[in-house]
Amino acid sequence: MRATIKDIAKVLNLSPSTVSRALRDCSSVSKKTREKILHIAQSMDYQPNLTARGLVSGRTQNIGVILSIETRDYSSLQIFNSIVVNGIFEVADAANYNLTFAKESKKHQTGALQRIIDNRDADGVLIVNVVSEDILAKLTIKNIPVVLIDNHFDNLQSYAVNNNDRLGAYLGTKHLLSLGYESIGFIGISEHAFNRECEMGYFQALLESEIRTDPNFLAKGNGDLGSGYDAMIKLLKINRPPRGVFVVNDEMAIGSIKAIKDYGLSVPEDIAIVGMDGMPFMEYFDPPLTTVKIEVAELGRTALQMLLGLIEDNYSGNHQIAISPRLIIRKSCGYYINSTLTK
Amino acid sequence: MRATIKDIAKVLNLSPSTVSRALRDCSSVSKKTREKILHIAQSMDYQPNLTARGLVSGRTQNIGVILSIETRDYSSLQIFNSIVVNGIFEVADAANYNLTFAKESKKHQTGALQRIIDNRDADGVLIVNVVSEDILAKLTIKNIPVVLIDNHFDNLQSYAVNNNDRLGAYLGTKHLLSLGYESIGFIGISEHAFNRECEMGYFQALLESEIRTDPNFLAKGNGDLGSGYDAMIKLLKINRPPRGVFVVNDEMAIGSIKAIKDYGLSVPEDIAIVGMDGMPFMEYFDPPLTTVKIEVAELGRTALQMLLGLIEDNYSGNHQIAISPRLIIRKSCGYYINSTLTK
DNA sequence: CTGAAAGCGCTTACAG
């Protein structure tokens, strides 16, 4: 059987209280007895029972991570989420917290989510991606601290960590402009807050170059490859299509490159493309995709640091944090063709 | 404050014991009092404190999931692992278990892993991918049930769930043969047990077609794209290169396709390629990759079911289970070119 | 069918 505090106390003829104190390094224990206790504890291979500790502290040492149940295996979102979780894990582990996953959809929610809400099976919760306002409300009522990740709520009261989408679109568009292209298109996505941010970055870049925006140069998809293809076809059918296009996610960017090729044109010679996300394998496509890489793991790390502060009741930073993405130049933007000009 | 069993007992003038029994549906409580208790419990929004339950049951309701610390974000392995975890989660959630992640490398192991081993912070453990034998030994000593996932140990005593790699290589090779190609190459990986299984599947398929194996047609990489490229270059330099090549993972398959293109040849017209894995985005490459898809989530599900049986001490199935992968035909194998023959 | 008591392994005021 596993040794307990009582066992150690008995061996040394001390009280459990003293042993407990010594083990946790309380200053009120004499050096001599502390050393005796530590020594015996080690020789008996004593390790505290975390559950018992949790019962008296009222803490679970769990962080709930709520994800959308609908995420398909191998999808971009799945990949995004798993990297976010990596970042979360790093911080959680250092702070001695476990992660408790939970998933949710309109119709169904996992047992884990019920345990978090009903039984308070987490000291705090991270909500990744769009999850219903309903869940957020329930957690708030139960007084469980929450931080949103990549949730483009317009709710300024929530604590949230997002990619700086506006900056991302700005960087992507600016890069195309810096390459000398004068007509730049935009393929967005039908997701309000996110798309609005991206559009603002795009417009700002154009404005700085004093280029008027052409409403025909704006197209939208739903985020997947096929919709990026369709959106690009629309742009291609315009009288004089844009010379460069910023696409708000990599998957649609790949779709739009396919559309351009199928149209008998080439990337970047005829139309240059810049995506956003940083999905895997994108450097292996033909041409390798230039993209604005989101610091996904950093989103997770930052969010959990914030949440930990909230749990300890000593967070005093901003309610909302935006993490800067960064441009990764590959070939689809034409940088290496134009490099004589720009380098 | 949250209602406790005591609170309910007080309201109804009953003992906590009876309330506890009623709440857990023990048969020994009269229908009448049970109903009263359930009613009050609901009106007081009572939910059991899981920590307290855990303390008396000696269970943590945690399943430890050990992963390699070295896995890079966005790598194939990272994607593989996250899908395995999806499968594990499904089963865990249905059985009311939480997942506790832990990571490990030769030099370093996370706090979570120490908690699992030292403090028994999990009722059972799943080890995904190659993790040191040392960890396995420690868990065994502590009497913590373990199931390995995708760990190609040669240890027949361990409980393990793996992809049926031999079958995978067999299916891939057989498919190439069925397309009429008579010389088939093999690009393997320097990982003993895994590679041996793949080779056996490859040889078996050749044998059934009475094709002699040419040792020059065997090449090896380390798993990443560049190494697949190099391995293919080796095969291309042979006097008469193989007409089709089975590559043991998708990433190297993509690398080998690139090598073929750079060599001025085309896929599948000159050399046909079949990979194995089922990584995302592979259908978008040029040409879309034919591959043997591993049922990754199923590996996770099966392993946890096995582990749950072990924890409950009622598992009586095989120690080792191999999950069958399945062929996904796309364009890199030339099926659609040869379809007049084969359809 | 119900209750009183002991216990799971720890922590923490309160005394001394």
Added chain:
DNA sequence: CTGAAAGCGCTTACAG
């Protein structure tokens, strides 16, 4: 600096 006692919220023999 140390100990006795109470308690965290539940479960479970043992009696009746």
